[in-house]
Amino acid sequence: MASTSPVILILGSGPNVGQHVARAFAAKGYKVALASRSLKEEDSNADQIHISADLSDPHSVKGIFSKVKASLGLPSVVVYNAAAVTPNNPEDPLSLPLADFSRDFHINTTSAFVAAQQAALSFEELTDHGSKTFIYTGNILNSTTMAPLLDLGVGKSATAHIIRSAAAAYSNRGFKFYYADERKADGAPAYSQLNGDAHAKLYVELAEHKSQGPWQQTFVKDIGYKHFPAA
Template sequence: MAGNSPVLLILGSGPNIGTAVGKAFADKGYRVAFASRRADSEKSTAEEVHMKVDLAVPTSIAEVFSKVKEALGIPSVVVYNASGGTMDNPQKSLGVPLDAFMNNLNLNVNSVYAAMQSALEGFAELDSCASKTFIMTGNALNKAVFPPMLSLGVGKTAAAHLIEYAAKSYAITGYKFYYADQRDEDGSPAWFGIDGEAHAKYYLKLAEGKSQGIWDQTFTPQEGYKVFSRYI
């Protein structure tokens, strides 16, 4: 029955990772909520909702969760897939304008925090058999500095700390928190080789896990989880 189906919420549902993850979970019986600035609400159905949200506004997150709960039910899996950054000035290091830097922090950190809080409120209401998993799409910037990606690197580093903190704090409850970081085979960042299908497969595996695993999930499309000597 649709009413008993688990719910996935994707915050930052772009055409690559977001679309692939949504389809993979829908194929597993999930109802899916897609939230992004470019969402088309006319695509919404009884099993799938699309809603507009500016994830650079952290105070908008709670309303998204409320609308998803009303339309589909409480999300048992939440994927935070949004990110963005303003490139630093190579001729003037630390040249990102303050207002842009703060906006990037909202998108990459503050809204992640707001989403984690709302997710936790929902997890507390779910049955013990529910997945209760929060996954953030990350990259290697929490472990290495790549000028001129200053604001994005600061954001990913802070968000990774949030994920690690929650993973350690809530492991005993059965809640799971992951920072997913696709790498190339040599451990270097995937950058332009991001594989949406690989993320979808991997996120399903994380969601289906019974207990908290290693919070920092560096992985490759070919091998899955892999520890690298580079960028660790």
């Protein structure tokens, strides 16, 4: 049965960012829905449901939202935290096999697009003053290149465009869309040093803000949002 508590859906619930975000929102009274390939649905409980899902299949995303709605209610916060990369030869980036490029693009962008689309539909149905926030976990690759990470950069760049477009188009309806990008204090990318707790703190703040802020949320641990010039 659907809950009267606010609901967050986290797609790509890894042990770092995903789990920190889940705990932070649970502490705020949210019911939590987690979706990833490694989860077992039998581990669900009254406050947190687990959905086994392969986000390389964009057609699966609509079903995830249906399960969340049936079990907990419409999500007012949706976090897309899934990512995939197949490292390429930095001196021959176009040698990347099409199958790898296509699979990773589905995870990094196509399924994220469907998730944003489904989130907007959910937000339309929400009648209260809930958060209505979509957050995509990005990185610096929407504004620069890294030689061995062609397909990840393509995916982040494409999804950043989606987020920017949605943030502009839906703000008058009270829907918020964000591309989150953790940086070091000097603006350098965090990459493998992502801090789950810093993400969680920022994501809660973005959800609690009443109106759309800067769509590209470059942020630093212990500081929060900080604008950096394009790389």
